[in-house]
Amino acid sequence: MDGTWQDLRDKVDYTNLLRLCQQRILVSTDELTDEKALKEIESVVLKAESVRNCTHEDKGKLIRRLFYHLRRTLDFLTPYAEDPAVTEIMVNGPERIFVERDGEMIRLEECFDSTEQLEQMIRRIGAGVHREINEANPILDARLEDGSRVSAVYKNIALGGPILTIRKFPETHLSMDDLIRWGTI
Numbered sequence: 001m002d003g004t005w006q007d008l009r010d011k012v013d014y015t016n017l018l019r020l021c022q023q024r025i026l027v028s029t030d031e032l033t034d035e036k037a038l039k040e041i042e043s044v045v046l047k048a049e050s051v052r053n054c055t056h057e058d059k060g061k062l063i064r065r066l067f068y069h070l071r072r073t074l075d076f077l078t079p080y081a082e083d084p085a086v087t088e089i090m091v092n093g094p095e096r097i098f099v100e101r102d103g104e105m106i107r108l109e110e111c112f113d114s115t116e117q118l119e120q121m122i123r124r125i126g127a128g129v130h131r132e133i134n135e136a137n138p139i140l141d142a143r144l145e146d147g148s149r150v151s152a153v154y155k156n157i158a159l160g161g162p163i164l165t166i167r168k169f170p171e172t173h174l175s176m177d178d179l180i181r182w183g184t185i
Contacts, residue, residue, distance in 0.1 A: 005065075005110045008058055012050040014065075014113070020044045021066050034071055041066045073128055075121045076110055077166070081148070087168050093161030094118045115155055118162050122152045125164075 008014075024040045025032060032040075045051055045063050054062070065076055072078040080086045080099050088100040094112035098105055112118040126133040126140050133140040138154035149167045179185045 005061075008054075008061065009113065012048065012054065012058075012062060014062070017045060017048055017050075017062065018066060018069065020048075021070060025070060034067075037071055038063070038067055041070070069117075073121070073124045074166075075112075075117070077121075080108075081144075081146075081166060081168070084171060087170070089164075089166040089168075091118065091162070091164040093163070096160070115161050118164070119154065122154070122162060122164055125150055125152065 140152040
């Protein structure tokens with residue numbers, strides 16, 4: 001399928017797949033490692049009737065998307081946060097998502113399924129740093145474990161839906177030689 005994430009999501013009834021995966025993971029009696037969770041998600045997706053006519057690539061997209069949604073704080077933004085070439089992630093509402101990679105601004109094809117999904121992710125980020133964000137406390141400024149700066153604003157004070165910015169820092173610090181070589185000083 002060469003369509004967008006929205007097309008794929010609608011074609012396979014993503015909401016139902018998500019519900020089935022959540023149920024499967026919740027009924028697990030032992031400690032569910034990421035590896036076991038991934039196997040459970042794969043099992044649900046590969047058995048789903050709505051997925052039978054999807055390409056191998058689309059099945060992989062679905063499995064990754066479900067895994068990130070259920071097991072990672074940053075949901076489907078996780079691979080971008082882990083990419084060392086990405087320096088910033090900007091979410092301007094559930095459908096307008098940009099990353100800065102190697103100094104170039106790129107609009108992502110992927111989007112959040114709803115404003116609620118985006119807000120849920122923002123709340124998880126806040127909970128991870130022991131901060132609350134909601135309509136009464138609509139602004140979050142924090143740092144992730146890796147030192148990245150996070151700024152989020154809830155929909156009740158932002159036009160166009162919730163806003164989230166994650167600014168990553170380079171793994172190596174700039175030296176005086178770098179600044180001179182680039183003509184910065």
